[in-house]
Amino acid sequence: MIRSWRYKLDPRKLDAIFISHRHVDHCNDTEVMVEGMTIGVTKKRGILIASKSVIEGDETHTPAISKYHLNSLEKVYRAVPGDEIFLGEDKMTITPTIHSDPTTIGFRLEAKEGIISYIPDTEYFDEMREIYSGSRIIIASVTRPKDMKIPYHMTTEDAVYMLKKMEEKPELFVISHVGMKMHFANPYKEAQFIQNVTGIKTIVAKEGLKLRITEKGISLKTLRPARFV
Ligand SMILES: [Zn+2]
Structure with missing residues (x-):
């Protein structure tokens, strides 16, 4: 807060x-x-x-x-997973995961400006390519860098594999939930790797990041913190 x-x-x-x-x-x-x-x-x-x-x-x-x-x-x-929830005119479909909390959920939100998806903590599974295909923006927990896989989480390589095989690719892929190993491996380098290999613009979510999606495109802005808090 x-x-x-x-x-x-x-x-x-x-x-x-x-x-x-x-x-x-x-x-x-x-x-x-x-x-x-x-x-x-x-x-x-x-x-x-x-x-x-x-x-x-x-x-x-x-x-x-x-x-x-x-x-x-x-x-x-x-x-x-599978629930459809209406938020005004936007439809949110709840998506499945494979995580140590087996009830973990993600979403795919269909707004009039396009689809925005959130991949929470999960390990990669093949259905994800279809579930999130057609999204304009995908925000994903990519907790681990290359060669450092742990159960129940995604690595940079998993993200590459998913995006390469996705039929309708996103315009923007956002790495979220940067873990300590990812932090020390340099998440910006990992994002650049995903972008180089897949051709999809990839960024690292950081505090104050604001995304705006319109029919014309997606704009990124980093909000400046107030000085008084
Ligand atoms: Zn978790």
Whole structure:
């Protein structure tokens, strides 16, 4: 929440929050952001779309959100792959994963400007090429660099393999969730590698990155942080 204010993004103006799974680096601020969206739980508003594990917890985790916060929302989706959720005129299709939290979800959002997809923590599997084909932007957790594969996560090579074989390729591929190994390997070099091999513009998501998609193209902007926070 502090970070969003820092970039002059008012959390009270959020309409929906998407949480892919119940790992702390993904769900830690769920309640805090819900507080923002519901103006400190004074207004019943906003949509939460989250995995079963986030809303209900699992064998080893408590839920990531209290009943108090769930009750403050206008709508809660405990989403599973294949679900279709309408956000205004945009249609979000929930996508599957292979991750250590087996209820982890991603999405493919069909807006009138085109399709924007989010690949959360998952290891690569062949169906991904079809699921995300036709997206204009793909934002993906590419946690590991080349030659450093670990279970349940994607590497740079997985991204290359997926993109090369994808029928309708994206205009922009965004590497997100840079892990420590990726950080030390230099994520910008890894992005350049993906771009060189696939011919698809590839960037690294960093704090303050704002993407704007229109019929004409995709523009990138890095927001400047406010000085007072
Ligand atoms: Zn995870």
